[in-house]
Amino acid sequence: EIVLTQSPGTLSLSPGERATLSCRASQTVSSNFLAWYQQKPGQAPRLLIYGASSRATGIPDRFSGSVSGTDFTLTINRLEPEDFAVYFCQQYGRSTLYTFGQGTKLGIK
Amino acid sequence: QVQLQESGPGLVKPSETLSLTCAVSGGSISRGNWWSWVRQSPGKGLEWIGEIHQSGSTNYNPSLKSRVTILVDKSKNQFSLNLRSVTAADTAVYYCATGHSYAWFDWGQGSLVTVSS
Numbered sequence: 001e002i003v004l005t006q007s008p009g010t011l012s013l014s015p016g017e018r019a020t021l022s023c024r025a026s027q028t029v030s031s032n033f034l035a036w037y038q039q040k041p042g043q044a045p046r047l048l049i050y051g052a053s054s055r056a057t058g059i060p061d062r063f064s065g066s067v068s069g070t071d072f073t074l075t076i077n078r079l080e081p082e083d084f085a086v087y088f089c090q091q092y093g094r095s096t097l098y099t100f101g102q103g104t105k106l107g108i109k
Numbered sequence: 110q111v112q113l114q115e116s117g118p119g120l121v122k123p124s125e126t127l128s129l130t131c132a133v134s135g136g137s138i139s140r141g142n143w144w145s146w147v148r149q150s151p152g153k154g155l156e157w158i159g160e161i162h163q164s165g166s167t168n169y170n171p172s173l174k175s176r177v178t179i180l181v182d183k184s185k186n187q188f189s190l191n192l193r194s195v196t197a198a199d200t201a202v203y204y205c206a207t208g209h210s211y212a213w214f215d216w217g218q219g220s221l222v223t224v225s226s
């Protein structure tokens with residue numbers, strides 16, 4: 001089973017700063033199969049990035065995704081007040097199919 | 110983009126079957142997507158349960174496979190989840206979702222199901 005480990009668990013930043021969120025896979029994950037979601041309290045997850053670096057429709061360009069080996073990164077430039085939320089990564093693999101990371105909570109400093 | 114709406118009992122007794130339905134609007138369930146169920150509990154985070162194609166083909170999470178059945182009803186444009194022999198560990202918010210490219214673009218608002226006697 002591919003395990004996704006997100007870090008940090010909690011990140012405290014101020015509006016206008018840059019957030020860098022990490023998602024490390026325990027095995028090789030195809031870039032095509034990695035997605036990032038944002039979730040706010042009481043809401044369903046919202047897709048931000050799919051295929052490691054493609055933004056979903058309507059997602060501002062301050063959100064970007066990248067990959068280096070088994071390390072995936074979600075970068076949020078110029079944080080807006082509405083960006084403070086929990087972020088999850090998710091992968092697809094042949095054996096266990098879909099799994100999620102445990103999440104990173106982005107809070108206001 | 111489609112709209113998804115979960116419905117079903119909010120309380121299920123231990124050892125019984127949890128049953129939820131996801132109504133699809135704004136598009137046909139027969140358009141070729143895979144239609145999924147995902148749940149979220151405080152103890153286990155987000156967990157994919159399984160998916161169904163309009164053809165009836167299914168894939169399930171190996172950890173739940175022995176207890177899960179997902180069905181599609183094209184005449185009603187909906188799909189459903191049955192989870193048997195539930196315990197308190199199955200208490201969660203259950204979401205239906207769909208998408209492509211191995212990601213979920215559209216989600217329901219979620220349905221809280223509590224397992225308790």
